[in-house]
Amino acid sequence: MKKVIWLLIVLIVIAAGIIGFFWYQTYSAKGVQLSLSTPSDVRVGVPFEIKTTVSNDSQAILEEINLSITLPEGLVFMGTNAGKTIARKDIGSLGEGSVTNESFTVLAIEGEESVKKVEAVLSYVPGSLGAALEQRVDRNIVITELGVQIDFETPQKVFRAEEFEMTVKYKNNSDVAFDAFQIRLFYPKGFEYISSDLDPSVSNNVFDIGDLQPGSENQFKIRGTLDGADGGFFDLKTLSSALFLGQRYDLGEKSARVSLAPSPLELSIKVNSKGDDYVAEPGSTMIYEITYKNNTSIGLKDVIIEARPVGEMFDFSRVKVTGGSINSISNIVRWNASGVRALAALPPGETGTVRFEIDLLEEFPVSRLSDRDFTLDVDAEIESRSVPEGVAADKTVGRSILTTKVKGDINFEMVAKFKDAESGILNSGPFPAKINQPTDFTIHWTLSSYSTDIEDVKIAAFLGPNVEYTGEYWSSTGVAPTYNDRTQEIEWGVDSVPATTGIISNPVELIFQIRITPSVTDASGNAMLVGEANLSAKDLFTDTVIRKQAFRVNTSVAN
Numbered sequence: 001m002k003k004v005i006w007l008l009i010v011l012i013v014i015a016a017g018i019i020g021f022f023w024y025q026t027y028s029a030k031g032v033q034l035s036l037s038t039p040s041d042v043r044v045g046v047p048f049e050i051k052t053t054v055s056n057d058s059q060a061i062l063e064e065i066n067l068s069i070t071l072p073e074g075l076v077f078m079g080t081n082a083g084k085t086i087a088r089k090d091i092g093s094l095g096e097g098s099v100t101n102e103s104f105t106v107l108a109i110e111g112e113e114s115v116k117k118v119e120a121v122l123s124y125v126p127g128s129l130g131a132a133l134e135q136r137v138d139r140n141i142v143i144t145e146l147g148v149q150i151d152f153e154t155p156q157k158v159f160r161a162e163e164f165e166m167t168v169k170y171k172n173n174s175d176v177a178f179d180a181f182q183i184r185l186f187y188p189k190g191f192e193y194i195s196s197d198l199d200p201s202v203s204n205n206v207f208d209i210g211d212l213q214p215g216s217e218n219q220f221k222i223r224g225t226l227d228g229a230d231g232g233f234f235d236l237k238t239l240s241s242a243l244f245l246g247q248r249y250d251l252g253e254k255s256a257r258v259s260l261a262p263s264p265l266e267l268s269i270k271v272n273s274k275g276d277d278y279v280a281e282p283g284s285t286m287i288y289e290i291t292y293k294n295n296t297s298i299g300l301k302d303v304i305i306e307a308r309p310v311g312e313m314f315d316f317s318r319v320k321v322t323g324g325s326i327n328s329i330s331n332i333v334r335w336n337a338s339g340v341r342a343l344a345a346l347p348p349g350e351t352g353t354v355r356f357e358i359d360l361l362e363e364f365p366v367s368r369l370s371d372r373d374f375t376l377d378v379d380a381e382i383e384s385r386s387v388p389e390g391v392a393a394d395k396t397v398g399r400s401i402l403t404t405k406v407k408g409d410i411n412f413e414m415v416a417k418f419k420d421a422e423s424g425i426l427n428s429g430p431f432p433a434k435i436n437q438p439t440d441f442t443i444h445w446t447l448s449s450y451s452t453d454i455e456d457v458k459i460a461a462f463l464g465p466n467v468e469y470t471g472e473y474w475s476s477t478g479v480a481p482t483y484n485d486r487t488q489e490i491e492w493g494v495d496s497v498p499a500t501t502g503i504i505s506n507p508v509e510l511i512f513q514i515r516i517t518p519s520v521t522d523a524s525g526n527a528m529l530v531g532e533a534n535l536s537a538k539d540l541f542t543d544t545v546i547r548k549q550a551f552r553v554n555t556s557v558a559n
Contacts, residue, residue, distance in 0.1 A: 034122040034135045042108055045147035045251035046174045050104045052120055056094045063125040065091035069104050070119045074111035079245040109249050111143040147174040150238055152256035159263045163225055171217035178242040181212040188234035196222040232260050265382045265398030266293040279542045280406045283362040290380050293351040300384035303343040305335040311376035313406050318359035364450040372451050372499035373541045374406040405542045408452025412535045414550035415444040423511045425472050433555050438517045443530055445510045448502020452541035457494035459535045464528030472513035481512055526556045
C-alpha cells in the first residue's frame with residue numbers, strides 16, 4: 001500500500017512540474033512582443049526599410065535572442081547577392097522592460113503588380129528556463145511598378161529586311177537616384193543591328209545611361225532590320241540595372257512586340273535549285289536564281305535588281321549573267337529594263353526571275369590559321385521609285401541574303417617505302433623483292449585538312465596476297481592501327497583533324513610496316529602491297545561526310 005502511495009506522489013510531482021513548465025512558458029511569452037513594419041507598397045528598384053521591434057515586458061531576462069528576416073523571390077537585401085533570402089541578427093540578451101529595434105534595407109528587383117510576403121522569426125530563452133521559445137510575424141508588400149519607367153516606341157509592322165527605327169524611353173519616377181544605370185536589350189532572332197544614336201558600351205545591345213537623378217528622363221533610338229517569316233511576331237526586351245552599395249542589381253524587364261509584314265517587293269534566292277541547305281564544293285559552278293514579286297497594290301516602274309556576291313572562293317573571272325551585267329570593280333551584278341523588259345513596269349502580284357552563274361576556285365586560298373570555314377554570300381536588293389499611297393518612303397525596296405557554306409576537303413595519300421630510315425622503322429630483305437624471300441616495306445598514310453575541322457576519321461585497306469602486318473608502327477596521334485589477320489584488313493581511326501592541318505602545320509600521319517614474301521605468280525616484280533585505302537570523315541562546319549580513296553601501292557612504286 002505504501003508503494004502505491006509513493007508512486008502516486010511521484011506522478012503528482014511530475015505532473016505538477018510539466019504543468020508548471022508550460023505555465024511558465026506561457027507566462028514568459030506573454031510579455032515578449034515582436035512587431036514588423038514595412039511600407040504597404042514599393043516600386044521595383046527603389047530601396048526600402050524593413051523594421052522590427054522586440055520588447056520585453058515579461059518578468060524575466062531574455063537570453064540567446066536571434067532574429068531572422070525571410071524574403072520571397074524578387075526581394076533582396078541591399079549589399080548582398082540576389083540569391084540571399086534570409087538575414088539573421090544575433091541580439092544577445094534583453095533585460096526586463098527593454099526594447100530593441102533592428103532595420104534591414106531591401107530592394108525589389110522584379111514582380112511588377114504583385115504581392116510579396118515578408119516573414120520575421122524571433123527565438124529566445126526566457127530567464128533560467130533553458131528552453132527556447134519562438135514568435136513569428138509576417139507582412140504583405142505590394143510591388144507596384146518600375147522605379148525607372150521604360151517604354152518602347154516601335155512600328156506595329158515592319159517589312160522584311162527593311163530598315164526601321166525603335167525608340168527606348170526611360171524616366172526616373174522615384175525620389176531616389178540610380179547610380180550607373182544601364183539598359184540591356186535582347187534582340188529577337190532575325191534582328192540585325194545597324195546603328196543607334198547612343199553608343200553601346202558592350203557589343204551592340206548594352207547602353208550605359210550613367211547616374212539617373214529623380215525625375216530625369218531621356219531616350220535613344222536604335223535602327224535595324226528584321227528577317228523571318230511574313231506575319232510572324234518578334235519580341236524586343238529590355239533589362240535595366242543599377243549599382244546599389246557597389247553591387248549591380250537587375251531591376252525588371254520590359255518588352256514590345258513587332259510583326260513582320262509581307263515585303264512590298266519580295267525577293268528570294270536559290271543556288272543550284274536549293275536554298276540555304278545547299279553545301280558547295282571547290283571547283284563547282286554556282287547557278288543563282290533570284291525570284292522577285294510585287295506585293296503592292298500598284299504597278300512598279302523602272303525596277304532595278306542588284307546582287308553582290310561576297311566570298312573568297314568566288315572566281316570572278318568566270319561569271320555569266322543572263323540579261324544583266326557585272327561591274328568588275330565592285331563585283332555587283334545588275335539587271336534593269338534594258339536587259340529584262342519586264343522590269344520596266346511590274347504589275348501588282350507579278351513575279352519573275354533573273355539568273356547569273358559563277359564558278360568557285362579549285363583550291364582553298366589557305367595561307368593563315370584563320371583561313372577556314374569559307375562561306376559564299378549573295379546579297380540581293382530590288383527597288384523602284386514607285387511608292388504605294390500612305391507609305392512614308394521615297395522608294396519601294398526588297399532585300400534577301402543567301403549564305404552558302406563550302407564543304408572542306410582532305411588530302412589523303414598512301415606511299416610505300418623500302419628505304420625509310422627517317423621513320424625510325426628498319427626494313428630488311430632483298431630489294432627489289434625476290435620470290436620466296438621476305439622483304440619489309442613501310443606504308444605512309446598522311447592526312448591534311450584544308451579549311452574545316454574534321455572528326456571521326458576512319459581509314460581501311462586490305463593488304464595484298466602474301467603480305468602481312470609486322471606490328472611495327474609510328475603514329476602522330478599515338479593511336480595504333482588495328483589488323484585482322486584472317487581478312488588482312490588494316491584500319492586506323494583519328495578522332496579529329498583541325499582545319500589547316502598539313503597546310504599550315506604538319507599533317508596527321510600513320511607509318512606501319514608490312515612484310516611480303518612474293519610467290520611465283522609475282523615474278524613480274526609488280527606485287528601488290530596494299531589495295532585501295534578508303535577514308536571517311538565528318539566535316540563539322542557543313543555537317544557532311546567526306547570520302548576519299550588512295551590508289552593501291554605495289555613493289556614497283558616503292559621508293
